[in-house]
Amino acid sequence: MVDLEVKIGGITLKNPVTTASGCFGYGLEYTDFLDISRLGAIFTKATTGEPREGNPSPRMAETPMGMINSVGLQNKGVDHFIEHIYPHLSAYDTHFIVNVSGSTVEEYVEVASKIDVLEKIPGIELNISCPNVKEGGMVFGTDPVSARKVIRAVREAYHKTLIVKLSPNVTSIKDFALIAQEEGADSVSLINTLLAMAIDAERRKPLIARITGGLSGPAVKPIALRMVWEVAQAVEIPVIGLGGISSATDVIEFMLAGATAVQVGTANFIDPAISLKILEGIIDYMERHGFSSVKELTGALEI
Amino acid sequence: MVDLEVKIGGITLKNPVTTASGCFGYGLEYTDFLDISRLGAIFTKATTGEPREGNPSPRMAETPMGMINSVGLQNKGVDHFIEHIYPHLSAYDTHFIVNVSGSTVEEYVEVASKIDVLEKIPGIELNISCPNVKEGGMVFGTDPVSARKVIRAVREAYHKTLIVKLSPNVTSIKDFALIAQEEGADSVSLINTLLAMAIDAERRKPLIARITGGLSGPAVKPIALRMVWEVAQAVEIPVIGLGGISSATDVIEFMLAGATAVQVGTANFIDPAISLKILEGIIDYMERHGFSSVKELTGALEI
Amino acid sequence: MNQIIGKKRIEDLEVTGNKWLNEDYFVLTLRSEEILPDIRAGQFTQVKVEGSPETFLRRPISFYDVHPSSREIRLLIRKAGAGTKRLSALNKGEKVNMIYPLGRPFSLLEGNRFLLVGGGVGLAPLYLLGKELHRAGKEIVFLFGFRSAGQLFDLSQFKDLGELYLTTEDGSKGEKGLVTGHPVMEQGWDAIYTCGPEPMMKVIAAVAAEKGVPCEASLETLMGCGFGACLCCAVETVHGMQRACVEGPVFNTKELLW
Amino acid sequence: MNQIIGKKRIEDLEVTGNKWLNEDYFVLTLRSEEILPDIRAGQFTQVKVEGSPETFLRRPISFYDVHPSSREIRLLIRKAGAGTKRLSALNKGEKVNMIYPLGRPFSLLEGNRFLLVGGGVGLAPLYLLGKELHRAGKEIVFLFGFRSAGQLFDLSQFKDLGELYLTTEDGSKGEKGLVTGHPVMEQGWDAIYTCGPEPMMKVIAAVAAEKGVPCEASLETLMGCGFGACLCCAVETVHGMQRACVEGPVFNTKELLW
Numbered sequence A, B: 001m002v003d004l005e006v007k008i009g010g011i012t013l014k015n016p017v018t019t020a021s022g023c024f025g026y027g028l029e030y031t032d033f034l035d036i037s038r039l040g041a042i043f044t045k046a047t048t049g050e051p052r053e054g055n056p057s058p059r060m061a062e063t064p065m066g067m068i069n070s071v072g073l074q075n076k077g078v079d080h081f082i083e084h085i086y087p088h089l090s091a092y093d094t095h096f097i098v099n100v101s102g103s104t105v106e107e108y109v110e111v112a113s114k115i116d117v118l119e120k121i122p123g124i125e126l127n128i129s130c131p132n133v134k135e136g137g138m139v140f141g142t143d144p145v146s147a148r149k150v151i152r153a154v155r156e157a158y159h160k161t162l163i164v165k166l167s168p169n170v171t172s173i174k175d176f177a178l179i180a181q182e183e184g185a186d187s188v189s190l191i192n193t194l195l196a197m198a199i200d201a202e203r204r205k206p207l208i209a210r211i212t213g214g215l216s217g218p219a220v221k222p223i224a225l226r227m228v229w230e231v232a233q234a235v236e237i238p239v240i241g242l243g244g245i246s247s248a249t250d251v252i253e254f255m256l257a258g259a260t261a262v263q264v265g266t267a268n269f270i271d272p273a274i275s276l277k278i279l280e281g282i283i284d285y286m287e288r289h290g291f292s293s294v295k296e297l298t299g300a301l302e303i
Numbered sequence C, D: 001m002n003q004i005i006g007k008k009r010i011e012d013l014e015v016t017g018n019k020w021l022n023e024d025y026f027v028l029t030l031r032s033e034e035i036l037p038d039i040r041a042g043q044f045t046q047v048k049v050e051g052s053p054e055t056f057l058r059r060p061i062s063f064y065d066v067h068p069s070s071r072e073i074r075l076l077i078r079k080a081g082a083g084t085k086r087l088s089a090l091n092k093g094e095k096v097n098m099i100y101p102l103g104r105p106f107s108l109l110e111g112n113r114f115l116l117v118g119g120g121v122g123l124a125p126l127y128l129l130g131k132e133l134h135r136a137g138k139e140i141v142f143l144f145g146f147r148s149a150g151q152l153f154d155l156s157q158f159k160d161l162g163e164l165y166l167t168t169e170d171g172s173k174g175e176k177g178l179v180t181g182h183p184v185m186e187q188g189w190d191a192i193y194t195c196g197p198e199p200m201m202k203v204i205a206a207v208a209a210e211k212g213v214p215c216e217a218s219l220e221t222l223m224g225c226g227f228g229a230c231l232c233c234a235v236e237t238v239h240g241m242q243r244a245c246v247e248g249p250v251f252n253t254k255e256l257l258w
């Protein structure tokens, strides 16, 4: 038996395969397809202070080996999460990590504080990288000063594992990773979506109501992999890699580049059972290559 | 007959379809496949002051609907260009625009000055966005201060049409477009490749000798389109759009987003005759939609 | 990769038939190795299109017909782009990966006389609905609109279930004009069900609202996942943004803000 | 999309045969509608793989055999990944888009006795080379290495051209070991031609260099375009970086810095 355990801050994941925010609901949408308790963790859809309707439709477009979404931060707010969703989560033997979003530093802090007291939630993912909102979101993730401010404020208010989710829409993503580390984050996750656009040439209109949205899927994998590599070279805290992962091979690549764990996003839409197939594939790889612990893969790229 | 003419600075292109630097050699590699004189223009491979060997092999990797290259600036230098290649170009009835690169401001200026006196070269494309060299290249294209310095210096030395090729590896590409405009560039072209990475999971080694390289092809199109849209909103000078173009529909999309002309890059490798098929497709689109001049397409997105 | 856990399935079905009805429409018949789940009219399947580089996401297709005894389902598909084109080229014996059954079906509304209005490929779910209503002993009338006679195909299976009226935009078959102008619309109906182009459905919904007749419409929204996880299929309703793939694709038209 | 201008062509060829030789190797036969251009041993074609989302770029494949009279070419292909797998599934009558002929062929070196050393699928260009040399009246000997007998296939067509020696790594057929240890290597040759795994070719080149025998090797470098435009296939040589697709794939081994 291979050892699949990895640690992110104070959280021990039974394996490095987790699912990405906004791509796996609260996990409950997937219970028909797989045993979600076998996942290392589930990152929930973004949670904000107040309920949000998200963006108008159409909210998506298909692109070559990818998709653009502009869902925005549609969710019923942190109080609804606590009252109506949280109670269902303890039925599952995996970690739920709440993706925390907001328009202002105060909102981030408010949500984080409310989640802090939830016994079964061992950590949050601070989403400073959503490209689909006018205020907050990516604005925090692309300006070093704002990034530092919001991370610092949340770090003070939140006492469990804090993961900061980074935006790829920057000149130097490692600068933001270093800021997160300096401000006491336990981990960084990357990448969120790349700002993108799609047009219907025949109708001469944007395909997405908000004109631009976030690109995800295999198309972005080579960019995500490079960013994980860059960040892993720069920081000491564990890196969670994501962006286009759709096979065990992809996961191995991210881990070799320096990731301690990974998130599977868009690929779940095409095959809702893919995350566990990926897990099987990792075990197979480890056995073929004689790795006894998955931790040995992290940063094991030979150069 | 539809009117296909467009203007970039002082250059009148017979149509908006041109080929991207590094993807079309000096055009001569393609004469078996198509009549290159029918192209709006040909952007040559990067030219530097001294001959360069480029990067070690392997220099490329295939990715989902894209490729990574790390050719580097392999070329025989500006003097070789002037003596051995330039004389052959006048046989073709199209514009050759020389892609100018360097490691220092002085080298850029040297190359630009030497090209300036070549009667048949109506313009240069200043490549401040090559991700595949240690010095110069993208360093100039991702730092506003360096970008301004090199553009200013070249603008002083070069008297014909100056196009600045922008890097997508930045937080705000329109800032760089505005700098180019302020410093007197006649046009900006975008995007160059996105910094990316590929790994061979089985051998646990990078697939590219230099570890990272530049991503191109359809995978990047949604990002390129968004950047062209952003830049076209911000500047007055004409924008040349590129990144993943492989069909007439793609070209229409870039023009609707604000491009005056386009470059076809990676797609030439898969179908060396594609640029003229694209041109036919544009004419077909214009006829179906009742456009008499291709200029009407620029920025015609309805929002 | 058959996984049959709970209610929604991911399953490889075998193509047992693929037939063009006209230049644009074809019927794809697929057989499951397992007993079919309960599938209701208005529900759909997310089809994976293999061998097509342009088709990254699955394609949502309504159930056109279901035969539990032979474990076969039929899909009526219009060749729209790369994905449906690839589906049209499938041969007998090939496998197609599907997630199904998905979405909220049409409801059995109160009353006895129902009008089923379809446009183009929107006929698909109305056939299965017709069968369900017929089985429940209801009187049903179909009103179908096509662009021209060329789009038509053999509709006799619909006629076995109820009366059928036709319109074509160019008058090449049936009444000339749009379904929305057909006199049968004016009769008294207990409920109207509709599926087709959105502008058509909006007019039907307006007529129904005016007459106070309950109306359900099946929307064709772009979908990322099809099973409630991505929120890409959001539709504006009086209850806020709802997912066309879970709270729909069938909506009571008085709930829609369109 | 046939365009036949000048020397290199972009052309749709028709599959007239596709046959497995063993578990991994197959021979794809393609027919042109036009008179074939002059194709020389060592040259290759860039094959477009349709219907495979994983295969963005073309795939370079050497010419294995050319029949000008029937306008047919044959490719010997090893199933390596997604692209070659898709090619192995092509049926008679399907079209394959190719750019050809590409690259620098083997040269007719001085002398009369030539050794042709191949490993695995590297046999492909050596058959066409054997035919050319045989036609020129040269004496040729083939020395082929395989991993095991399972990789072998009917080599009688090679035997029609000259003597043939075999090695397998596990000794299941021919001499046990690598080609590089085979005694025939030690005979006096006027020139050696080789195609196969790079480590094998390096040893062959070293032996040739030591004996002062001219040696040409065909390299399998990754290619972006295949016709000289992208500079992705660069090979380090004594003349600097050279393109495997134009200055190669066949190089005189004394020019290679590998």
Ligand SMILES: Cc1cc2nc3c(=O)[nH]c(=O)nc-3n(C[C@H](O)[C@H](O)[C@H](O)COP(=O)(O)OP(=O)(O)OC[C@H]3O[C@@H](n4cnc5c(N)ncnc54)[C@H](O)[C@@H]3O)c2cc1C
Pocket: C044, C055, C059, C060, C061, C062, C063, C075, C076, C077, C078, C079, C080, C081, C082, C083, C084, C085, C121, C124, C125, C219, C220, C221, C222, C223, C249
């Ligand atoms: C719940 C639901 C049920 C459907 N049932 C059927 C059915 O029974 N039969 C049938 O033929 N079609 C049905 N559709 C529409 C079908 O999904 C699209 O025609 C198909 O996805 C187009 O894929 P493509 O690759 O062929 O075309 P693409 O190249 O993707 O697109 C071609 C054109 O179709 C449009 N289109 C793409 N996806 C959709 C979509 N999801 N909905 C509407 N338009 C789209 C595009 O905007 C474009 O204009 C249904 C859609 C939904 C949401």
Ligand SMILES: Cc1cc2nc3c(=O)[nH]c(=O)nc-3n(C[C@H](O)[C@H](O)[C@H](O)COP(=O)(O)OP(=O)(O)OC[C@H]3O[C@@H](n4cnc5c(N)ncnc54)[C@H](O)[C@@H]3O)c2cc1C
Pocket: D044, D055, D059, D060, D061, D062, D063, D075, D076, D077, D078, D079, D080, D081, D082, D083, D084, D085, D121, D124, D125, D219, D220, D221, D222, D223, D249
């Ligand atoms: C000039 C030239 C001539 C060739 N002639 C033949 C031939 O006659 N018969 C034959 O079977 N193969 C030949 N090859 C190799 C063939 O091109 C590759 O096996 C093929 O491209 C793999 O494609 P794939 O999609 O099946 O595999 P992929 O999934 O792309 O790759 C599978 C494995 O093959 C390796 N590979 C991919 N592309 C190449 C390449 N261009 N060269 C070498 N290895 C590669 C990959 O690194 C990977 O390990 C030739 C290559 C070159 C450059």
Ligand SMILES: Cc1cc2nc3c(=O)[nH]c(=O)nc-3n(C[C@H](O)[C@H](O)[C@H](O)COP(=O)(O)O)c2cc1C
Pocket: A020, A021, A022, A023, A045, A046, A069, A071, A073, A099, A127, A130, A165, A191, A192, A193, A215, A216, A217, A218, A220, A242, A243, A244, A245, A263, A264, A265, A266, A267, C224, C230, C231, C232
């Ligand atoms: C439909 C959709 C919704 C998303 N919503 C969120 C979100 O709420 N919060 C967040 O941090 N990231 C969100 N993301 C980004 C993903 O978590 C992930 O960072 C990105 O999609 C890249 O990974 P992938 O290519 O594997 O999908 C969303 C992505 C998609 C496609």
Ligand SMILES: Cc1cc2nc3c(=O)[nH]c(=O)nc-3n(C[C@H](O)[C@H](O)[C@H](O)COP(=O)(O)O)c2cc1C
Pocket: B020, B021, B022, B023, B045, B046, B069, B071, B073, B099, B127, B130, B165, B191, B192, B193, B215, B216, B217, B218, B220, B242, B243, B244, B245, B263, B264, B265, B266, B267, D224, D230, D231, D232
């Ligand atoms: C093999 C290769 C070599 C390139 N060389 C250059 C270059 O020398 N100078 C330059 O400005 N851009 C170079 N580029 C970038 C392209 O010109 C273009 O900006 C990029 O590939 C995006 O366009 P595409 O997706 O259409 O290829 C190169 C791209 C490729 C793929």
Ligand code: FES
Pocket: C222, C223, C224, C225, C226, C227, C228, C229, C230, C231, C232, C233, C234, C243, C244, C245, C246
């Ligand atoms: S399509 Fe994903 S939630 Fe409806």
Ligand code: FES
Pocket: D222, D223, D224, D225, D226, D227, D228, D229, D230, D231, D232, D233, D234, D243, D244, D245, D246
């Ligand atoms: S493969 Fe493009 S130059 Fe050789």
